[in-house]
Amino acid sequence: MRCSPMSGAAVELNGVSKVFGTGDAKVDAVAPLDLMLKAGQTTALVGPSGCGKSTVLRMIAGLEDPTTGTVQIGTETPKALARRGAVSMAFQDPSLLPWRTLHSNIALGLKLARKPSNPDQVNALIDLVGLSGFGDRRPAELSGGMRQRAAIARCLISEPELVLLDEPFGAVDAITRNRLNLELPPLWRDRGTTAVLVTHSVQEAVLLSDRILVLSPRPAAVVADITVDQTTIPVPNTPDFQRVCDDVSDALGAVAA
């Protein structure tokens, strides 16, 4: 399947912060953030565990309301974008519904996005993510890598303008992860979809992203903003690739110290 190229939406965060709880239980999760993520680019958020990366992602998704500030996607709010079915998300856990077949799980992405069902489109995407012949299997019959491919397919079937990826390959083994890192990103990159990726893996961030934002420990603030030239960099184990990895690692090391 080759979908019509879509233009992604720019993401703008204006003074966005998040505080959980009140009184003694108050937790400052995210310090006020001002960010502009360009349309069609993939931006990675990296930082120490519990620093608030996922909270930032969830605020962009409209799953959490910011305590202060606003999130704007294109000209819309996250919730308005969601109501149009123009955003989708993949999680660390593939979150496939165990009672549905692989085909039906992917088709659910269309239903939830209020788009007409299109079995041919689903089949084409199943082929594209390398799961040909497994459409009638249930998640329990698939390997971890296959489930994650299916989750990405469900994420892309509605042809969203914004894709949010919360450690989507974090639960699979290293070899599978490397394969998925190489095979799946072109699916959204080639369509010009804007993507925001949360990851713990420096190599993954460098391999997949046009821009890497290194966040400080809680409350999350941007401490390094690294641009990756995807026309020259994304070849693992080359000196250029290693240099960017080192830059990101140094920034991470500095916030951890």
Place this chain on the structure above:
Amino acid sequence: MTRTRGIHGWLSALAALALWEIVAQIYPNSFVIAGPLDVLRHMAENTGLLSRAVTATLHNAAWGFLWGNLGAIILSCTVILLPRSERTISLLALTVFCLPLVATGPILRVLYGPGNGPQIALAALAVYYTTYLALVVGLRAIPQNWSDLTRIYGRGRMTELFYIRARASLPYLIAGLQIAAPAAILGAMIGEFTGADRGLGVLTLRAMRSLDVDATWALASLAATVSILVYGIIGWIGRRLVAHPASILMTPPPVQGRENWSRSLGKAVALIALVLVLWHSVMDIFDLNRFFAKRPLDIWRYLTTNDEARSTLRTALTETSALTVPGYLAGLGLGAGLAILLTLVPALSATVLPAAIALRSVPIITTAPLIVLALGRGAAGTIIIVAVMIFFPTLIACLQGLRQTPGQIIDMFDSYAAGRLRLMRWARIPAMLPAFFASARMAIPAAFLAVTTTEWLATGKGIGNLMALTATTSNYNMLWSAIVVVTAAATLAYLVVERIERAILRVYASEQVQG
């Protein structure tokens, strides 16, 4: 493994039958016990009568099962769609569940006349609460990501309920329906006690009054067998529909911080006001006759102006409590104690467990006449009936709870060669607590039901007897006063146990989440 367990089950059942026959042979003409052969003979001689009675009872139980569970499904979906309504709906549902069937039965009889209405209504009342609790747990038990999946597309709770929660809760619904099926038979039988013209309840009442021991044993055995069969059939259908049956612990919802007492008191007052307004409005809307359908103000006036009534009610409640509390505590203690023993000595469970699982599905109250026959009409008989009624559900729940101990914690104890007793004390019993308290809460209405029914049918004392007496003498002021007192006592006891549960589980919560 399953086959071995099955063989053990059959052997246990045969052994129990043999023992039963031997005891009956030792005490012939005792007016207490009839052996399996006498029971079979009675069944063979009265096949037509009994099969008509079983059909009538099952018919009413099935309609009650349908309406009660439909109500439970509507209530639980409402709670999921409108989470703010949960506390109110749960407490109202609990209050209605705590209504003493012994008193609501006669009132429904006056309302419905001689038809099947009361049997069906009581069967529905007996089932809806357990299904409601099970379903709410099931509808909630989805991973956060599944919920996010619908929200990310801007879809609301209705879509989430339709695409995800409804299907995900199916194992819980089936487990709830399985528990509900024998309860529906129990409700229908109590409805039949109130003056129906056919059914197992009618025959039981007749057999007890004429001291027909063979018939009493035959009817109790028949009710038990039918209940076990229905329980088994729903379980079988459930296993065909879902791969993994749910083990329902029915733990309380997470506490949002500590609630202070004044706030709790405010909520309690608001709830009581809501109950009173609903009570009054329903009666006015349906224009129910004031002679038997008393309004809250009628009861208030009756109780505040009538010293004798207050004193009668107080004496009856004291008598009932004196039997309910020891029976309740004994049932819980024995259930939890045997669960612990079976876990410490697993060899015993192969024999005891199949019998316990089978007996859990028996509406014990249908066997109450046998216990009264055996132990007489004194306190011991009633206390034992309450204890037995509570014992089996507690045993099964606690066994499930003991199995919740995380495997890594067991391995850690084993690595220190800590031994079974220490493992039990420090790891397994804390893991059992949510299941124990869930059954402790559910056992409260069951305990009141057991005591009031026994008082009504057999002992002639306490509030159960007072309700039966006032129903026959049409003293509806006293009957409604008794309903209010028993409902309030059961609801209050439930809320007290829930508070203790929350306080204790807060301490052990960290162990629970590791499971």
